Structure formats: C-alpha cells, structure tokens
Amino acid sequence: MRNLQAVILAAGEGTRMKSDRPKVLHSICGRPMIAYALDLAASAGVKQPIIVLGHGADEVKPQLPKEAKAVIQSKRLGTGDAVIAAKKALGGSAGAVLILYADTPLLRRTTVQRLIESHFKSSATVSLLTAHLADPTGYGRILRNENGLVTGIVEEAEANAAQRAIREINVGPLVCNAPALQGALAMVKPSAARHELYLTDIISHLARQEGTKIQVARVEEVAEALGINSRAELARAIGVIRQRIIDTHLHNGVTIEDPHSTLIDYGVTIGVDTILRPYTVIETGVSIGKRCVIGPFARLRSGVALGEEVRVGNFVELVRTKVGSRTRINHVTYLGDAVVEEGVNIGAGTITANYDGQEKHQTHIGKGAFIGCDTVLIAPVKVGAGAVTGAGSVLTKAHDVPAKGVVVGVPARPMDHRAPTGAPAAPAKAEQAPPERRTDGRVKAKPAKRKTPQARRRPSRAAAKRAGRLARRTRVKPRRPRAARHPKRRKAKR
Ligand code: UD1
Numbered sequence: 001m002r003n004l005q006a007v008i009l010a011a012g013e014g015t016r017m018k019s020d021r022p023k024v025l026h027s028i029c030g031r032p033m034i035a036y037a038l039d040l041a042a043s044a045g046v047k048q049p050i051i052v053l054g055h056g057a058d059e060v061k062p063q064l065p066k067e068a069k070a071v072i073q074s075k076r077l078g079t080g081d082a083v084i085a086a087k088k089a090l091g092g093s094a095g096a097v098l099i100l101y102a103d104t105p106l107l108r109r110t111t112v113q114r115l116i117e118s119h120f121k122s123s124a125t126v127s128l129l130t131a132h133l134a135d136p137t138g139y140g141r142i143l144r145n146e147n148g149l150v151t152g153i154v155e156e157a158e159a160n161a162a163q164r165a166i167r168e169i170n171v172g173p174l175v176c177n178a179p180a181l182q183g184a185l186a187m188v189k190p191s192a193a194r195h196e197l198y199l200t201d202i203i204s205h206l207a208r209q210e211g212t213k214i215q216v217a218r219v220e221e222v223a224e225a226l227g228i229n230s231r232a233e234l235a236r237a238i239g240v241i242r243q244r245i246i247d248t249h250l251h252n253g254v255t256i257e258d259p260h261s262t263l264i265d266y267g268v269t270i271g272v273d274t275i276l277r278p279y280t281v282i283e284t285g286v287s288i289g290k291r292c293v294i295g296p297f298a299r300l301r302s303g304v305a306l307g308e309e310v311r312v313g314n315f316v317e318l319v320r321t322k323v324g325s326r327t328r329i330n331h332v333t334y335l336g337d338a339v340v341e342e343g344v345n346i347g348a349g350t351i352t353a354n355y356d357g358q359e360k361h362q363t364h365i366g367k368g369a370f371i372g373c374d375t376v377l378i379a380p381v382k383v384g385a386g387a388v389t390g391a392g393s394v395l396t397k398a399h400d401v402p403a404k405g406v407v408v409g410v411p412a413r414p415m416d417h418r419a420p421t422g423a424p425a426a427p428a429k430a431e432q433a434p435p436e437r438r439t440d441g442r443v444k445a446k447p448a449k450r451k452t453p454q455a456r457r458r459p460s461r462a463a464a465k466r467a468g469r470l471a472r473r474t475r476v477k478p479r480r481p482r483a484a485r486h487p488k489r490r491k492a493k494r
C-alpha cells in the first residue's frame with residue numbers, strides 16, 4: 001500500500017469574507033466548506049487527515065470527524081508556516097504528503113485522485129495542480145523556463161507585470177515527498193510583500209535541487225480552481241455545486257421542471273420519475289421515493305422521508321416528518337416531528353403545533369386518515385387509521401382520535417351521532433318552505449324557537465332587575481337624574 005498522508009490548511013482568518021465565522025464553516029449546499037476538503041482527503045484513501053486550525057479553531061473542531069487530527073497554527077504566518085505547524089503530526093514518514101487548501105471546495109475527487117496517481121507513477125518529487133484562467137487575478141502564477149519546465153510559483157503580491165500576465169495558475173493542492181517537503185520548507189523565507197512564509201516557495205527551492213522532478217496535472221474544468229476568499233466567490237461556488245447536484249438527479253431519472261429555481265442540498269435522495277416543480281427547496285438529509293410530485297413552492301427540511309407517489313404541493317413545509325406512500329399534502333401546510341402513514345389526505349391549512357416553547361412533540365396520523373382543512377394538531381397527539389377531523393378543528397394535546405373516529409370543533413370532540421356528517425344545512429330564510437297547514441287550512445303552530453347562543457347569553461328580566469338593585473345598593477353616591485346632568489339637552493328636546 002502506498003504511503004500517503006494529508007494535511008488540510010484551514011487556519012486562515014478569511015478577512016475578505018468580512019465575517020465573524022471562520023471561513024471554512026460557511027455553508028455550501030447544506031454542509032460547511034471544510035467538509036469538501038475532508039471528502040477529498042477521504043477519497044484519496046487517507047484515513048487520518050491532519051487539519052491545521054487557527055482562527056476559530058474551537059468552532060471548527062466539532063465539525064471534524066473523530067479520526068481527524070487537529071493541530072494548531074498559533075500565528076497565521078502563511079501557508080508554509082501552516083504546513084510547518086503540522087510537522088510533528090506528520091512524524092518522520094518517508095512517504096508522500098497531500099496538501100489541500102480548505103477553501104477550494106469545487107475540486108473534483110477524480111482530479112485529486114489523478115494528481116496522486118500521476119505523482120506515484122512518475123516518481124515525481126512534487127506534483128502540482130494547475131489551471132488556465134481567463135482572469136488569473138489573485139492566484140499564484142506558474143513560472144516555467146524556456147523548456148517549459150516549472151521553475152517556481154510567484155504570488156500575486158510579489159509578481160511583476162510580466163508575471164501577472166501569466167494565465168497558468170496554482171490551484172492549490174500538491175503532493176510532495178515528505179523528506180523533500182520538510183527540507184524545502186526549512187529554506188523558505190518570509191515574503192517581501194506580505195512577510196508570510198509561502199508554501200508555494202518550496203517549488204523554486206526544489207527546482208534548483210539536482211535530481212528533483214516537478215510534475216504538473218491539470219483540472220478537468222476551470223471552475224474547479226475557484227478559491228473562496230470573498231462572499232462573491234462563495235456565491236459562485238454555491239451556484240456550481242448546486243448545478244452539479246441538479247445534474248446528478250437529472251441523470252438519475254428525476255424531472256426538474258426549472259433547475260434555476262430548484263435548490264437541492266448535498267445528501268438528498270430522490271426516486272425515479274419524481275417531478276420537482278419550480279421554486280422547491282430540499283435540504284440536506286431528505287429522501288423522496290419514486291413518482292412523487294413536489295412543489296411548486298415546497299420546502300422539505302432535514303429528517304423528511306417520503307414514500308412513493310406522495311404529493312407535496314404549494315406552500316408546504318415539512319421537517320422531521322415521515323410520510324407514507326400515496327399521501328397527499330397539497331396546500332399551505334406545516335408538519336413538523338410527524339409520522340403520517342400511507343394514503344392520508346392532509347387538508348389545506350393543516351398545522352402541527354409541535355413546539356410548546358420548550359420541547360418538540362410528535363404527531364402521528366394513521367393510515368387513510370382524512371385531516372380536514374385548517375386542522376391544528378397540538379402535539380403530542382395521535383389520529384387513528386381512517387379517522388376524520390372536521391374543517392377548523394383543533395386537536396388538543398394527548399386527546400387522541402381513535403381509528404375511524406370523527407372529531408370536530410375547538411377543542412375537537414367526537415362528532416354528535418344525532419347530526420351525522422352529510423346532514424343538509426338549514427335552508428336560507430328567503431327560500432324557507434311555506435308554513436305547513438293543517439287539513440282545515442289553518443297554519444300549524446310552529447315549534448318553540450330555540451334560543452340563539454347570543455339570546456342565551458342575554459340575562460333574563462329578573463336577573464337584570466336583581467343586578468340593578470344590587471348596583472343601587474352598592475353605589476356610593478346616587479347619580480343625579482339624566483335631565484339634571486344635561487340641562488342644555490333637556491331644552492333642546494323640548
Ligand atoms: C493560495 C496560494 C496561491 C493559490 C491560491 C489558490 C499560497 C502562498 N498561495 O493563495 O498560490 O493560487 O491559494 O486558491 O499558498 N492558511 C493557513 N494558515 C495561514 C494562511 C493560510 O492555514 O497562515 C490556509 C487558509 O485557511 C486557506 C489556505 O491556507 O484555506 C489558503 O490561504 P489563502 O490565504 O486563502 O491563500 P491565497 O492567497 O488564496
């Protein structure tokens with residue numbers, strides 16, 4: 001087995017990001033930037049990568065896998081100094097070292113693998129990755145002699161006008177034989193312009209040594225070379241990765257009606273023949289079965305798993321929710337921390353009240369249930385298989401609905417058997433049936449009118465009198481008669 005170690009440089013401050021967060025923790029399609037570099041090291045077969053941390057190390061550490069070895073660069077004195085900080089962790093191994101920058105997330109695994117392969121195959125001392133950019137501003141330029149052999153890398157800050165015109169740039173990652181790396185690093189002096197130890201300076205030192213071989217590999221596509229130093233570059237990187245994710249799903253048999261308005265994070269699985277309609281946002285960790293239709297304007301957040309032929313329509317947000325096959329959640333709904341079994345119909349405006357201000361609680365909706373429009377489910381609560389909730393009902397905490405039960409109202413109660421569902425509503429006044437007549441032609445006496453709720457709330461005459469007496473008795477100062485209080489009004493009335 002070949003002997004390869006990896007060092008990921010992630011100690012920089014990222015000043016140009018103008019951020020309180022370490023640069024490598026900025027998110028790209030649902031994962032921090034550093035995760036992409038960790039992926040590259042893993043795909044190169046390195047089990048225990050060394051990560052050089054500095055600025056915000058305490059925040060970055062929890063994001064690293066257990067196997068990673070974090071080392072601290074106490075002062076940010078440049079990329080060369082960062083590799084020196086990893087010297088102890090590297091040990092005295094005679095193998096090769098892969099150095100990756102944590103701010104080049106667009107690099108493809110295949111590109112880095114090719115760089116490593118060619119390094120070992122050609123027995124090179126050091127192998128670089130380069131790209132030809134239309135605008136090389138900001139990158140280190142590759143210097144070559146008249147024979148086309150690499151003689152060094154000059155950084156933008158140190159380059160003269162002729163060197164700045166060079167369009168071949170250093171992408172960043174390199175593979176170097178460990179002893180040669182340590183020897184060359186020892187020779188690097190602080191740069192004139194930035195007083196930093198540049199890792200890239202090892203190239204000119206190695207080029208001058210007898211018997212060294214400098215190998216160059218190219219990126220597959222120019223976009224891979226993008227280094228993230230500013231928010232604008234971060235936005236570009238997000239755009240590129242998003243497109244790659246979209247392309248993968250299209251390739252796998254998913255219809256995406258409008259790729260420009262569909263945002264799919266890293267780590268989402270989608271079954272074949274599923275259709276994503278425009279303005280749909282799918283976050284990391286979501287899985288969607290076959291033949292589903294999602295959107296337009298749907299948002300699926302982490303912990304969502306949909307079965308097959310599920311429909312999620314407009315203005316629906318789901319989080320930590322499992323949905324069984326053929327369930328329909330078509331309009332304006334929020335379901336959080338829920339299990340919805342198969343064949344359920346969720347009416348428009350359904351909301352799970354899953355958070356009580358302190359904890360999140362579960363909602364369970366059984367197979368074939370019918371949730372009426374505008375139902376609020378205050379979790380924890382269960383709706384049994386085949387149960388029905390009436391439009392506008394509010395299911396309160398722990399008042400579960402049994403299988404096939406029917407509940408209505410606020411708070412929801414079992415439906416009254418005397419008024420089964422489907423009973424016709426009372427006809428409107430204008431269309432009311434003519435009064436019933438007896439056989440002798442006289443109008444039948446109407447049954448006594450039931451009091452309306454308002455009428456019931458009005459106090460009876462006796463009660464009003466009692467209240468008046470009480471008021472008179474308790475009054476401190478008797479009120480003068482109305483006319484005495486408003487003499488002008490009295491005159492006017494006359
Ligand atoms: C670097 C390269 C440049 C290359 C470009 C590609 C050097 C001197 N220059 O320039 O040739 O074209 O990347 O994107 O290497 N870091 C540390 N400690 C430090 C300084 C930096 O760990 O003291 C880390 C940063 O966190 C970052 C990486 O090293 O992940 C690169 O540093 P950065 O300052 O961004 O280098 P560039 O100027 O972009």
Ligand code: CA
Binds near residue numbers: 228
């Ligand atoms: Ca950079």
